[in-house]
Amino acid sequence: MSTETEPRWRRLEPDQRREQILDCAIRLFGERPYAEVSTTDIAREAGVARGLINHYFGSKRGLYLEVVRRMVTVPVADRSAVPDGPLAERVEFSVDWLLDVISARGKTWVAVLGTEGVGNDPEVERILAEADEMAAENLVRTVGMRDVEPAGAELRAIVRAFGGMVKAAGREWITHGTLTREQVQLVLTEQLTTLLGETFPHVQRL
Amino acid sequence: MSTETEPRWRRLEPDQRREQILDCAIRLFGERPYAEVSTTDIAREAGVARGLINHYFGSKRGLYLEVVRRMVTVPVADRSAVPDGPLAERVEFSVDWLLDVISARGKTWVAVLGTEGVGNDPEVERILAEADEMAAENLVRTVGMRDVEPAGAELRAIVRAFGGMVKAAGREWITHGTLTREQVQLVLTEQLTTLLGETFPHVQRL
DNA sequence: ATTAGCTATTGACACACTGACAACAACTTG
DNA sequence: CAAGTTGTTGTCAGTGTGTCAATAGCTAAT
Numbered sequence: 001m002s003t004e005t006e007p008r009w010r011r012l013e014p015d016q017r018r019e020q021i022l023d024c025a026i027r028l029f030g031e032r033p034y035a036e037v038s039t040t041d042i043a044r045e046a047g048v049a050r051g052l053i054n055h056y057f058g059s060k061r062g063l064y065l066e067v068v069r070r071m072v073t074v075p076v077a078d079r080s081a082v083p084d085g086p087l088a089e090r091v092e093f094s095v096d097w098l099l100d101v102i103s104a105r106g107k108t109w110v111a112v113l114g115t116e117g118v119g120n121d122p123e124v125e126r127i128l129a130e131a132d133e134m135a136a137e138n139l140v141r142t143v144g145m146r147d148v149e150p151a152g153a154e155l156r157a158i159v160r161a162f163g164g165m166v167k168a169a170g171r172e173w174i175t176h177g178t179l180t181r182e183q184v185q186l187v188l189t190e191q192l193t194t195l196l197g198e199t200f201p202h203v204q205r206l
Numbered sequence: 207m208s209t210e211t212e213p214r215w216r217r218l219e220p221d222q223r224r225e226q227i228l229d230c231a232i233r234l235f236g237e238r239p240y241a242e243v244s245t246t247d248i249a250r251e252a253g254v255a256r257g258l259i260n261h262y263f264g265s266k267r268g269l270y271l272e273v274v275r276r277m278v279t280v281p282v283a284d285r286s287a288v289p290d291g292p293l294a295e296r297v298e299f300s301v302d303w304l305l306d307v308i309s310a311r312g313k314t315w316v317a318v319l320g321t322e323g324v325g326n327d328p329e330v331e332r333i334l335a336e337a338d339e340m341a342a343e344n345l346v347r348t349v350g351m352r353d354v355e356p357a358g359a360e361l362r363a364i365v366r367a368f369g370g371m372v373k374a375a376g377r378e379w380i381t382h383g384t385l386t387r388e389q390v391q392l393v394l395t396e397q398l399t400t401l402l403g404e405t406f407p408h409v410q411r412l
Numbered sequence: 413a414t415t416a417g418c419t420a421t422t423g424a425c426a427c428a429c430t431g432a433c434a435a436c437a438a439c440t441t442g
Numbered sequence: 443c444a445a446g447t448t449g450t451t452g453t454c455a456g457t458g459t460g461t462c463a464a465t466a467g468c469t470a471a472t
């Protein structure tokens with residue numbers, strides 16, 4: 001008989017194992033609501049003992065927060081490619097880039113933005129708020145509103161509000177198919193142009 | 207000694223008891239995330255046995271859905287009070303009415319719409335989608351876009367997208383206090399006016 | 413007033429899930 | 443090849459949920 005013994009499990013680098021578990025968790029949390037995904041399910045999916053999840057993420061909640069954090073992270077725009085024309089053109093470019101990002105994320109993206117409903121988790125809310133803030137900041141810089149720096153706080157708040165429309169429009173396009181990309185592009189471009197070019201100055205004058 | 211015996215508990219009409227439990231659940235779910243509110247907590251709050259919750263709502267999830275349904279229901283606008291002027295005026299009136307509703311709900315409202323996170327409950331999503339649809343429908347009728355009836359589907363989709371901005375702007379105003387009501391009013395009015403008066407015709411021509 | 417019937421409400425039981433921890437085994441290093 | 447390191451496992455106690463038979467508040471008939 002052979003002394004060659006197949007190891008019952010492989011010992012991975014902490015980072016690898018963490019990543020693997022996280023991937024499975026992302027998949028499962030994307031399919032079912034939080035309460036209906038047990039750590040046992042995740043452990044089975046990852047082919048791992050349940051206790052290992054606690055070892056790496058502390059608790060189920062900790063793992064969940066990691067998942068949210070991961071899915072909500074948005075890449076930063078390459079600002080060197082932004083045209084140097086009038087506001088409308090810069091806005092159009094930015095919106096186009098935004099829709100590219102959304103398109104690339106596709107199903108994963110909508111899983112994040114699907115409304116959860118009652119029962120706010122302050123921690124989750126904080127993560128989401130930070131992501132919104134970064135997205136708004138990013139958008140403002142990309143369209144290059146350098147001349148309104150002193151009113152930055154108000155501007156960012158308004159752009160964050162606009163972000164709500166971006167998400168909703170994205171859902172109409174990606175998940176419901178009730179709007180085409182061209183339609184969304186047109187709507188968001190015109191809206192944002194008006195918002196930055198006309199409405200915002202009016203708001204400042206209030 | 208008196209034969210007068212104080213009842214250990216009162217027997218209520220099913221509807222009353224249901225309502226009472228629902229009220230307590232709304233309060234608690236508004237304060238803490240779903241997973242951190244136990245049925246025991248709700249039962250204690252309502253001064254009732256835990257089993258009774260299951261009797262009335264089947265499961266904790268069933269109760270939760272009821273809570274969401276209740277909080278998300280938006281009153282229908284009184285269309286007789288809408289002015290008969292140009293689009294901009296009708297829009298301003300509608301937005302004002304909308305902000306009144308939001309203001310009245312206040313903290314409760316943001317508790318529902320505030321958190322978006324991973325772990326979508328399809329049932330919850332359906333409820334929210336229906337509410338969005340009704341709100342959009344309501345808004346379209348209130349501003350009186352009768353002349354575009356044939357393109358109703360596209361218009362409603364666009365207005366639903368706008369609804370995303372309403373929610374986000376409402377959060378900036380109510381929870382974060384980063385915008386005043388006047389600012390929100392101005393932004394939403396101008397945006398919606400542009401959207402209906404200019405952008406929508408462009409979209410139709412696509 | 414008393415009793416009988418109805419059902420709203422309770423209390424306890426069984427089961428599922430989570431987090432903690434000590435023992436174990438895969439891998440590394442000298 | 444031996445000894446240490448630590449990634450991984452399996453189990454245990456505590457907590458929360460759903461079910462169900464028994465109980466008790468209420469009402470109407472006698």
